[in-house]
Amino acid sequence: MKTCLVVDDSRVVRKVARRLLEDRGFAVAEAGDGMEGLAWCRAMMPDLVLLEASMPLMSGLEFLRRLRLEPGGRAPKVIFCSAEADLDRIREALDAGAAEYIIKPFDGDIVADKLALAGMA
Amino acid sequence: MTPEDRAFMAELAATRAGLAIDAEKAYLIESRLGPVARRESYGSVADLVEAVRSRGDERLAAACVEALAPGETRFFRDRAVFEHLWREIVPQLARRSPDGILRIWSVGCGAGQEVYSLAMLQAETPAPTGRVELFASDLSERLLDRARAGLYSSFEVQRGLSARQLVRHFENRDEHFQLAKRIRQEVRWRCVNLIEDLTPVGAFDVVLCRYVLNGFTDSARRTASVKLANLLTPCGVLVMGEDERPALEGFAAEPIGGVFRRMDDARAAA
Numbered sequence: 001m002k003t004c005l006v007v008d009d010s011r012v013v014r015k016v017a018r019r020l021l022e023d024r025g026f027a028v029a030e031a032g033d034g035m036e037g038l039a040w041c042r043a044m045m046p047d048l049v050l051l052e053a054s055m056p057l058m059s060g061l062e063f064l065r066r067l068r069l070e071p072g073g074r075a076p077k078v079i080f081c082s083a084e085a086d087l088d089r090i091r092e093a094l095d096a097g098a099a100e101y102i103i104k105p106f107d108g109d110i111v112a113d114k115l116a117l118a119g120m121a
Numbered sequence: 122m123t124p125e126d127r128a129f130m131a132e133l134a135a136t137r138a139g140l141a142i143d144a145e146k147a148y149l150i151e152s153r154l155g156p157v158a159r160r161e162s163y164g165s166v167a168d169l170v171e172a173v174r175s176r177g178d179e180r181l182a183a184a185c186v187e188a189l190a191p192g193e194t195r196f197f198r199d200r201a202v203f204e205h206l207w208r209e210i211v212p213q214l215a216r217r218s219p220d221g222i223l224r225i226w227s228v229g230c231g232a233g234q235e236v237y238s239l240a241m242l243q244a245e246t247p248a249p250t251g252r253v254e255l256f257a258s259d260l261s262e263r264l265l266d267r268a269r270a271g272l273y274s275s276f277e278v279q280r281g282l283s284a285r286q287l288v289r290h291f292e293n294r295d296e297h298f299q300l301a302k303r304i305r306q307e308v309r310w311r312c313v314n315l316i317e318d319l320t321p322v323g324a325f326d327v328v329l330c331r332y333v334l335n336g337f338t339d340s341a342r343r344t345a346s347v348k349l350a351n352l353l354t355p356c357g358v359l360v361m362g363e364d365e366r367p368a369l370e371g372f373a374a375e376p377i378g379g380v381f382r383r384m385d386d387a388r389a390a391a
Contacts, residue, residue, distance in 0.1 A: 085275055087298075091288045101284035103275045110279045116200075117283045 002120065003027045003044070007037035007063060008052040008081070013104070017050055017081070020111045024121075034058025038066060045072040048120050050102075053082035053093060064096050077118045081106070122151055126170040130154070133173070133182060134189045138260055139316040139341025142189055150189070157188045187261035191336050194231040196281035197238045198331070199363050205377040206327070207242045210358050212249050214326045217356070221251035226325045228315065228349070229333035230257035233268030233308070234277070236329075237300055240307040241290050256325070258313035265310050271300030315345040319352055326354050331379065332362040343368045353383045 004026040006017045011032070018028045029046065031037035033055055040046070049067070053060035060080055067073045080093040081102040090101045099118040102110060115121045127144040134140040142150065151166050158169040161181065173182050197203050215223050227236035236257040243253055259265050278287055278298045291298040313322060315333075328349055334342045346368040353359060359367060363378045372381035 085293070085296075085298075087288050087291065087293050090284055094284055094288065098284070101287075103279060106279065107276070110276070113279065113281055114284075 001025065001027045002048065003029070003046040004048040004050060005029045005031060005037060005040050005046040005076075006050045007031045007034065007055075007060075008050070009033055009055045010052070013052070013081075017111075020108050021050070023108070024112065024115060034060075034063035034066075037063055038070070041067055041070055041073065041076070045070075046076050048115075048118070049076050049078045050081050051078055051098075053080050053084050053089065061093065061096055064093075064098065068097065077120055079114055079118055079120075122147060122167050122170060126167055129174060130170060130185060130189065134186050135338050135341070137182070137186045138190060138314055139337045139345060140186070140190055141336060141338045141341075153188045154185060157184050160184075184263075187263065190229075190260050191332075192231040192259075192261065192264055194234045194332075196234045196278070196286075198235065198281055199379070200281065202360060202363070202377055202379060203238055203242065205375070205380060206358075206360065207239075207246065210327065210375070210380070211253065214356075214358070215248045215251040215253075218251055218326065223248065223251055223253045223327070224323070224325045225253060225255050225327040226322070226329065226352075227255070227257040228313070228328060228330040230259050230268055230310075231264055232273070232277075233257060233271065234273075234281070235331065236268075236308050237271065237304060238281075240304045241286055243307065244290070244304060245286075255308045256311065256322075257308050258311045258322070260312070260314055262312050265312060268308075269305070269310055271305045272297050273300075274298075315348065316341050319348045322352065324354055325352055325357060327358045327360065328353060329360040331360060332365070334368065335362060335365055350383060355383065357383045359383065 004021050006014050006028060008014050009032055014030045021028050029040055031040050034057060051060045064078055077099040079100040079102060080098045083104040085103045093101055100114045102114050127150050130150055131142040131144040134142045154166045154169060158166045163169040173185055230236050236255055240255055272294060274297055290301050290304055330349060334345055359381045361379045365379055367381055371384050373384055374381055
């Protein structure tokens, strides 16, 4: 079973994302901030990370940079998921190594399409 | 709306545009005509229908028929079809084209996502030989206006479109995203009713008519299929929805679902 870590400071978003991802066959773990997310990754590197760009303590970009420095940290596909719709910010996330970018709010069709585009369907 | 109102609108859609509208589906008819009623300042859909019936207002009748046509589409719908078309079919046809020009027509283009998907592919991977000309048509002038503007919501740009294509080809426009002018200007637009005479539209190497004819009555589907077949160049390609098939003989299926190549005897009398 493929694994996904949802890193988002909103409990509601984590819950919605968990349901959509579990419907698509993922085993889902949740982290409320970047530090907790990195701890999860050190314990068990997921196949996919669904990552909020804007979080307190550690931004999504900083999380991604630090994730890539971890042993095995280059392997997970990372999909940013954020209300930030500025194309420059989206470009920044892609340049940093994100496989895809979801603009909130999203629905099941968008998640399915983005998973397919990231090679995680 | 009364059952008689619905039957009247279904009949209007069938005779004017070949659309198969189930008169029993009250919600579908009311939800599609509701925006027309509001736009035209009628108190209800029933009032709108009564105005169409009693006044013989052509413009209003046409607006109702346009609204009843299903218009939903998305970027790169069934992505494998686009990849097959661009990687296999377009290079093959371009090599055989006598003038090096390949003409592609997106029928029932809605808000333009299908033809713009091709325009983006062309910008990313130009055809190896020749030049591709893109045409798109719809029954609805309102949808064509939307398509020309190339303005989409965040939901629309996320369905089927990769984030890399979004940042490469779009610009932020307030809460929306607008396709770059260099992509928009690659497409020529035209209002076309598939059950009318299509000969002025010209000949095409590839016709995309996806998830359009399955919304037609049986006789209109047959008529439109013959007209479309007659517009295809020899060995031209008809691209339909994944589970659709041409309503006439003379097409050979390609390995990807919904893609058919015209064989020499496919030209039929309209």
